Amino acid sequence: MAHPPRSFWRRYVFSTNHKVIAVQYLLTGILFLAMGGLMALLIRWQLAYPWQPIPLVGKLLFPGSGGAVTPEAYPMLFTMHGGIMVFFAITPILLGAMGNYTIPLEVGARDMAFPRLNMLSYWLLFLGSMILLVSFFVPGGAAGFGWTIYAPLSSSTEVSPGWGQDLFILGLALDAVSILMGGLNYITTIMQLRAPGLTLRRLPLTLWGLFYSAVLNTLWLPIVAAALFMVLCDRRLGTAFFVAGPLAPHSGGQVLLYQHLFWGFGHPEVYILILPVWGLVGDLLSVFSRKPAFGYKATVVSMLTITILSGIVWGHHMFTSGMNPLVGKAFMILTITISVPTAIFFLNWLGTLWRGAIRLTVPMLFALGVVFVFAIGGLTGLFNALQVFDIYIHDTYFVVGHFHYTLAASVLFGAYAFIYYWFPKIFGRQMSPLLGRLHFGLSFLFLNAVFSGMFVVGLHGHMRRIADATTYEFLKPMQAWNVWIGWAALGLGLSQLLFFHNFVRSLLKGKTAPANPWQAGSLAWTVSSPPPEHNFEARPRVFCGPHEYGVPELTDGDWLSQTDPRAATLAKS
């Protein structure tokens, strides 16, 4: 049997073992999640009580203004909140940690296809995140042009002079390379290293989600990387790719081109983050309803359809940009088409739940939470997709609310479902279900209070990215809502302390976890918790799909493991 490397550095720091790398990603992601969350609280404080000193931490963060958010700091807050949450919190947790941990175990492999590349991928993310942190302390402060880095605001040093802006772009570029390396491993491992018998039709849905997500990254992330390098050239080398008019050193630059390049990646990006969650939810609903995933094949195919469609709908972010309205109409129709496959797998989720023997464990609660919040996020997405309606709500908090229901609420709940479900396997200890339920209940309540409030103020015309709504006469009636969202956000933030407490406490003295605490059928749960250094003593053989729950012929339980040879005979009868 293989032993882990003896030296501390090789074992825990520069490890090539996918399980260690996954934990590195997880801890990094949680750290940045907390950081991005605290920034969101500062943003909400400023909107609720404009220019008032922040209690407790204000004097520390903004000593120059007596503890109030300054006009210069506000754009930095929303920029870094977005950038950190999307690229350094959610991506590391869902792709980095979930991808790295689950893929080799679920396909029955000893490790990823390219372990050293895997290690490099994490350390590039680490380097990128360090650059991001440094950017707060350079003269001029962190980036303030919005996480979308829109040109020409971003591409001219006349209007965004600080080096913090360059460091932000550089950090994102390093993260992009890291994600590409990770994706290369995910695609290769899922497609080439599956255990004997693990055909594509027997793959857990989580792996399908991660696979599609990695494909989207491979295809579209390089496009935005190219665009980011061009922005850097515009800033520091005197080019004018995305600058026009008086700011430009010479003619010919196209501002709109940047938006096309950014959203060409930016729209797939939302699916990059949500596809693994969809897959995970599909698996969890099946495990905890003790029923096979309803319409497995249809779910896989509809996720594929969305993967393809997601690459050709980016124009719906640009309806008001001055793009040709006829082109906009094409983008509108394509965008609405996405609701068809979405409805298919959504109904499959409900079909899985239908008359199931539902076990309301903590991961199941979060999975059901995803079902609920994603329904709201998805349905409001239809509003945004309509050209006529989009013109009205463009650049308002309605869009922010929609974005957060899909990307903050759904993806965050997905990340928590992943952590609660896999924690016993990763650390060999169980998390407290009571604290977990409390964490879910409070998060669910506050999260909906925060983001549904954004729909209300958004429909009233509340612009995004403004620091003080009270200066606008027509927004004065909305200020009470801003206060409400602010306090709800504080409640949401505080309820996460339950999670941190549960995480750390369970890590240190949680109950020892059995190999298969959830009675799940996929390959990862056939090995001990935590798994041995190289996962499997021998290459496992797979005889059925991952969702063989509620099998009536069995007398010793209601489910079959994928490695159970009885599947062959049962399938015949």
Add this chain to the structure above:
Amino acid sequence: MEHVAEGTVESPLLDIPVGKFGMWVFLISEIMFFTGLIGSYIVLRLGSTGWPQPRTILNTPLLGLNTVVLLSSSLTMVLALAAAQQDRQRALQRYLLLTALLGLTFLGIKGYDYVHMWHRGFTISSSLFGSCYYLLTGFHALHVLSGVILLLYLFTAASRGLFSAANYGRIEYSGLYWHFIDIVWVMLFAILCLV
């Protein structure tokens, strides 16, 4: 019975080594990177008025010579792979070194071209054409540079006798990358210098 039979066979998607599979996935993302750059160039060029005739600015014969240099390096790369497959160690080392030297020659000519152009006032910030020219060829040159480093690494590995007729995977996959760089250059030469 069908299920039992299925349980005994390995099930990769494609019957190729993982290294090759991974290299193709990597090359797809590389293709998309250059698609982003070249696509932007096309959009910018079609959208601007009075684009200069490339031949009046660029040193087309010199860049044509560079195309020949890089194309012949692809040939020596193929010969290196053939030598590895036939276990001809000396030939393998020779061709790997030759390929790396041709890559360096390409970079040398490229550097001369840059300096020359720069002195004539054609810089990255002098015009949109200049920006596109240096951006596209610059990123390509960086790829050539990393390819040369890869080749020199392979050369030292070959000198230590790490490759054989049974073990030539890394030569083959690096060759894929080298040919890719070559194809990108041919495209850049055509769209930047000829049309």
